[in-house]
Amino acid sequence: MAHELSSxxxxxxxxxxxxxxxxxxxGMAALASAMGIGRFAFxxxxxxxxxxGVVDLAGGSWLATANYIGYLLGALACMALPWLARRGxxxxxxxxxxxxxxxxxxxxxxxxxxxxxxxxxxxxxAAGVASxxxxxxxxxxxxxxxxxxxxxxxxxxxxxxxxxxxxLSGLSASAMVALDWRAAxxxxxxxxxxxxxxxLVWPVVQGAVAPRSSxxxxxxxPAAPPRAERALLTAAYGLAGLGYIVTATFLPVIARGVLPxxxxxxxxxxxxxxxxxxxxxVLSTRTPAHWDRRWLLGGCYAVQASAIALGLFWPGAAxxxxxxxxxxxxxxxxxxxxxxxxxxVWPAAGDSFTGLLTAAYGVxxxxxxxxxxxxxxxxxxxxxxxxxxxxxxxxxxVVGIALYAAxxxxxxxxx
Numbered sequence: 001m002a003h004e005l006s007s008x009x010x011x012x013x014x015x016x017x018x019x020x021x022x023x024x025x026x027g028m029a030a031l032a033s034a035m036g037i038g039r040f041a042f043x044x045x046x047x048x049x050x051x052x053g054v055v056d057l058a059g060g061s062w063l064a065t066a067n068y069i070g071y072l073l074g075a076l077a078c079m080a081l082p083w084l085a086r087r088g089x090x091x092x093x094x095x096x097x098x099x100x101x102x103x104x105x106x107x108x109x110x111x112x113x114x115x116x117x118x119x120x121x122x123x124x125x126a127a128g129v130a131s132x133x134x135x136x137x138x139x140x141x142x143x144x145x146x147x148x149x150x151x152x153x154x155x156x157x158x159x160x161x162x163x164x165x166x167x168l169s170g171l172s173a174s175a176m177v178a179l180d181w182r183a184a185x186x187x188x189x190x191x192x193x194x195x196x197x198x199x200l201v202w203p204v205v206q207g208a209v210a211p212r213s214s215x216x217x218x219x220x221x222p223a224a225p226p227r228a229e230r231a232l233l234t235a236a237y238g239l240a241g242l243g244y245i246v247t248a249t250f251l252p253v254i255a256r257g258v259l260p261x262x263x264x265x266x267x268x269x270x271x272x273x274x275x276x277x278x279x280x281x282v283l284s285t286r287t288p289a290h291w292d293r294r295w296l297l298g299g300c301y302a303v304q305a306s307a308i309a310l311g312l313f314w315p316g317a318a319x320x321x322x323x324x325x326x327x328x329x330x331x332x333x334x335x336x337x338x339x340x341x342x343x344x345v346w347p348a349a350g351d352s353f354t355g356l357l358t359a360a361y362g363v364x365x366x367x368x369x370x371x372x373x374x375x376x377x378x379x380x381x382x383x384x385x386x387x388x389x390x391x392x393x394x395x396x397x398v399v400g401i402a403l404y405a406a407x408x409x410x411x412x413x414x415x
Contacts (some may be wrong), residue, residue: 016204020151026204027142027158030102033197034134036165036274038105038127039067040248041190044173044270047252048183054117057253057382061373064249065366066121070128072362074101077129078136079355094137095206101133102198110191113184136358141205156285159332163277166328168193170271177267229345229411230353234360236297236403237338241364243397244304246372246389247311247327248273251320254386258315265317269324276328284333292413293341298404300330300337305397308390335361368393 016022042064049055055063081091092100108127112120143155169190176186247254251273255266287296307326310319342353372389379385 012203017145017207018149020146020149020154022204023142023145023149024154024157026201027138027155028161028164029197030098030134030138030142030201030205031158031161032165032168033102033105033194033201034131034138035162036167036169037109037190037194037197038131038134039071040162040166041109041169041173041187042067042124043249044170044252044267045183045186045190046250047256047266048173048177048181048186050253052183054183055120057376058373060253061249061369061376063120063124064369067124067128067131068245068362068365068369070125070130071132072128072359072366073125074129074132075136075355075358075362078132079352079359082352082355093208094141095208097133098138098141098205099198099202101130101137102194102201104130105134106191106194106198108191109187109194113187113191115184132358132362136355138201138205153285156281156336159281159284159336160278162332163274163279163281163328166274166277167271168274170267170274174264174267174271226411229407232403232407233338233341233345234357236400236407237334237357238360238364239396239400239403240301240304240334240338241361242367243301243308243364243393243400244327244331245365245368246386246393247308247323249369250372250386250389251324254311254390255320257383257386259317259320263317265320269320272321272324273328273331276325277331278328280329281332281336283329284336287337292408293337293344294404294408297334297337297341298401298408300334301397301400301404303330304334305394305401308394308397312387312390312394364396 016026046055046060049060050057078097085091105127108123108130111123139158142158143152146152146155172189173186176189251269252266255269259265303326307323310323310326313319314323338357339354342357346353368389371392372385375388375392376382376385379388
């Protein structure tokens with residue numbers, strides 16, 4: 001399959017785009033690079049950066065924030081592009097934007113290996129923009145292509161990419177720690193890996209996005225839903241960004257502060273999270289189409305809140321391990337269900353509403369790391385600061401559950 005993806009002949013590339021499995025694998029590889037490396041390689045590398053003395057916890061929080069701000073900016077750009085196109089502006093196609101984001105992901109990861117720490121915030125910000133461009137555009141391109149090929153159900157395979165990328169980056173970082181590598185070497189390795197993934201995706205993701213099916217999902221809402229419904233869905237999805245980000249950013253650091261010195265467990269929790277993400281992506285594709293996505297989203301939030309609670313009330317190797325898996329299982333399922341719900345609620349809005357939801361998610365992410373930095377500053381010990389941050393993250397998810405329950409009762413599905 002790698003040989004097929006690496007083909008550069010135009011005729012061979014066109015033939016690859018006619019193979020559903022190749023399209024799905026290309027989307028998976030793209031998201032593994034953009035999300036597993038561009039966004040989340042920072043998490044397993046942060047303890048190495050702290051050990052090297054190139055950054056402290058507060059500095060690490062602001063680097064994470066810069067990445068999430070970039071993700072928000074990229075989402076806003078994706079939301080604005082359809083609006084510009086409708087007004088006659090020439091905008092790049094989805095495939096071109098996705099490929100540009102993949103190239104940027106590789107170059108920016110390699111840039112983090114350079115000893116110019118003053119540029120790191122800008123690099124992490126740009127990496128966030130690239131991640132959003134790839135996520136929105138490669139997902140839309142691949143799913144549109146699979147619909148045109150008559151295999152839309154294979155779209156769920158695309159969302160295994162973030163989990164596989166997270167697992168690979170986590171296991172790689174664990175091996176680097178065992179070999180006493182420096183963080184700069186880790187960034188270089190991940191940059192090279194992103195380059196390989198970009199080369200594999202390149203011959204497949206090109207050309208115009210296939211037209212979307214005009215068939216509305218079961219229980220479709222009117223084309224112009226109430227503003228309150230749109231606002232609640234946007235707010236609830238944004239809370240998911242805050243709910244998971246504290247654990248997803250600081251899990252290895254939190255575990256190292258709790259477990260005995262020299263324990264090998266902290267380096268394994270992040271790959272466990274990635275394995276959970278992959279499993280959840282597969283399971284989410286088997287959900288019956290007639291189930292109300294709002295109740296499913298509430299259930300996913302409950303699972304993640306429980307995972308965070310395990311870290312608070314069972315702060316040991318077993319608690320962190322189970323919590324890592326449970327945090328990961330609903331991760332991409334939340335995105336998958338929310339995008340399905342957005343299409344059901346407001347099908348006429350197209351990618352604009354999807355971009356708005358992604359932007360709200362980005363706002364939630366941005367709020368997380370500064371909140372952690374503030375609580376660490378005000379708490380007598382780092383452990384207490386992290387506990388308060390985890391409690392706030394779990395509370396945000398509980399509020400999200402209440403919003404979805406209220407929406408499901410106020411606007412029930414029409415059969």
